[in-house]
Amino acid sequence: xxxxxxxxxxxxxxxxxxxxxxxxxxxxxxxxxxxxxxxxxxxxxxxxxxxxxxxxxxxxxxxxxxxxxxxxxxxxxxxxxxxxxxxxxxxxxxxxxxxxxxxxxxxxxxxxxxxxxxxxxxxxxxxxxxxxxxxxxxxxxxxxxxxxxxxx
Numbered sequence: 185x186x187x188x189x190x191x192x193x194x195x196x197x198x199x200x201x202x203x204x205x206x207x208x209x210x211x212x213x214x215x216x217x218x219x220x221x222x223x224x225x226x227x228x229x230x231x232x233x234x235x236x237x238x239x240x241x242x243x244x245x246x247x248x249x250x251x252x253x254x255x256x257x258x259x260x261x262x263x264x265x266x267x268x269x270x271x272x273x274x275x276x277x278x279x280x281x282x283x284x285x286x287x288x289x290x291x292x293x294x295x296x297x298x299x300x301x302x303x304x305x306x307x308x309x310x311x312x313x314x315x316x317x318x319x320x321x322x323x324x325x326x327x328x329x330x331x332x333x334x335x336x
Contacts, residue, residue, distance in 0.1 A: 205244035
């Protein structure tokens, strides 16, 4: 019995709300990171990509992951890459990331060795959704595609 023929709503595949915006934010952040790593002089383009990614996540009412938030400067929204766009210092069991563009500092406490943000703990996960493509049967259709039509 196929999942798609079932009438029970719990058996139907789950849909991700805002999947396109998540993919777009992910792509923009990867692009900004790559630009900052390859060519530090392309700071403005990288900054535009991170600003666009943050505004897309806000518009789609989706939170950025804490790992992503820790990599972005809170003031100028540039990506914090050690030695390229920020300098990192360890003082009195604190990690200090200082942005080289706007001199804003982010301080991370390291006293608690087993500290993890709440969204990375096991009790925060309610359900895991699998979006990997399943084996699909090819469908034969008698309808021609746009490229198959003859243009006069």
